[in-house]
Ligand SMILES: Nc1ncnc2c1ncn2[C@@H]1O[C@H](COP(=O)(O)OP(=O)(O)OP(=O)(O)O)[C@@H](O)[C@H]1O
């Protein structure tokens with residue numbers, strides 16, 4: 001059996017506030033197979049975002065392990081984890097987190113610049129630009145390449161963020177309430193896009209959401225409560 | 232790559248950062264221009280001072296000095312091309328009946344070529360002097376009009392009255408003409424039978440023989456030449472072999488210091504008495520050391536002032552960068568998620584500072600070099616526009632405002648700018664580094 005692309009093994013996460021240890025994740029076991037879509041449901045404060053950050057190597061677990069492709073990765077150095085984050089996972093957030101000074105195209109291209117030197121990027125700039133443009137066209141923003149985030153609607157911004165997450169061709173996309181900020185029609189458009197891309201590219205998706213209907217469209221639903229997986 | 236790219240985008244979208252660029256540009260520009268001007272000025276002054284000096288001067292000779300003995304000691308040194316004996320005295324040169332002495336010109340001390348009423352009176356042998364210094368050129372200088380030119384033979388008596396050569400500018404200022412009578416008032420030391428020393432007033436009647444002009448106004452304004460016999464007859468009548476100073480010319484001008492050291496030992500041997508050392512040997516540079524050092528000192532002071540300005544400019548940059556960091560910490564989270572390390576991401580802000588500094592250094596250096604090269608044109612332009620003369624070149628006998636751009640100084644200026652710029656942008660970058668990337672990712 002092939003190993004899962006992303007796996008949490010008995011992950012615990014505590015935050016220390018003043019003298020108190022606040023347990024947020026209390027031993028999570030979760031695996032995501034290649035090409036699988038998983039919805040993560042749970043009440044506010046259940047620890048969904050925290051789990052996503054731990055799985056995406058943004059936040060180290062207090063205990064337990066994170067595996068990419070069967071390799072333990074949570075104990076790597078900061079630099080190695082950053083490089084893995086770049087290659088292995090794409091992030092989509094509720095608040096888009098586009099950089100307001102950059103155009104849509106530049107926001108997407110930035111993903112390519114993260115690991116290349118000036119010289120390397122210069123040599124592959126045409127190819128990088130073509131890839132970014134193609135992605136933006138795929139998310140339906142072919143005519144918005146030079147728009148700044150402030151000149152885009154919420155749904156368009158989220159599409160740019162999705163294109164950005166995909167440029168480095170990750171195996172897993174971690175999305176934290178990607179439609180949480182959008183009205184239902186726009187949200188449906190974004191969700192349709194996500195599933196279309198997922199099918200085309202065979203990506204694994206871990207989707208945090210409060211929307212039961214959206215969750216039903218995923219292969220699998222994982223419910224969390226108070227830092228543990230309940231089903 | 233992303234750091235540089237983001238830094239540039241951040242800066243371009245915030246015109247306020249031009250303040251920092253302008254600050255660095257202006258301070259780099261000022262450092263390049265002012266220091267190059269001073270360096271050029273120092274080069275020219277040195278050339279002028281050298282042109283008005285002998286290569287090496289032997290002075291402080293004791294009263295028992297015998298010229299024949301000293302001359303053979305000096306001639307033994309291989310690098311010596313020629314020597315000229317001198318008597319050196321001090322005095323007031325006035326027209327008969329003129330009193331009190333003329334005041335120095337306002338605002339022009341002796342250091343800058345202004346005239347003192349108290350003069351150095353050099354008693355020379357004109358023929359020997361011409362072989363050692365530019366004396367022959369000084370009396371034949373093209374600026375001297377025909378009616379002020381000295382008669383030949385130089386410094387010969389006229390109708391039995393000894394003659395004097397006076398600096399051209401001084402002569403013009405005091406309205407002296409050739410053939411005018413002047414009185415040199417000086418003093419001599421006398422010892423009576425009991426060995427008590429007293430000062431005795433000496434007045435020597437002289438005729439103005441003509442003018443001389445060297446490149447160094449400070450020398451011309453404060454020096455007059457008479458024949459050595461003129462001084463000897465009134466001041467040292469019993470010492471036909473005595474000299475007070477010897478001007479020396481060398482074959483190899485690059486070896487002056489070493490030659491002066493060897494001559495110093497030779498002179499001490501030649502005039503030694505009771506085991507005590509007499510006589511001092513100095514190169515032209517050492518003899519004018521105070522004057523040359525004072526100009527260099529001014530350059531040093533200006534450097535310090537301008538470096539302080541650069542620090543102030545850097546603080547301007549700190550202010551704008553700090554504002555930017557406060558706004559942009561929210562980007563740290565997403566950049567980290569995209570594969571940056573948290574500490575690497577904060578380098579974006581350091582890169583901002585370095586980009587500002589780089590632009591400032593490049594623009595400031597190019598502007599400084601251009602201003603330096605066309606400094607004379609700039610001066611004329613400013614004078615034409617405002618009537619203000621920034622640099623009175625005729626005071627220093629110059630045709631253009633001097634300027635010597637030293638590449639090493641340019642490197643130093645750029646280095647200083649980058650060090651201050653780097654230090655100053657490190658402050659907001661460190662503040663950004665303390666920001667938790669997760670905070671901005673969680674929203675709010
Ligand atoms: N830095 C922190 N320090 C202390 N407690 C924290 C910190 N970050 C998160 N928490 C706590 O962890 C718990 C889980 O937070 P998390 O953001 O993971 O919840 P969530 O399931 O994503 O909720 P929501 O659906 O509202 O986004 C919360 O109770 C929160 O207060």
Ligand SMILES: [Mg+2]
Pocket residue numbers: 048049050176
């Ligand atoms: Mg959340």
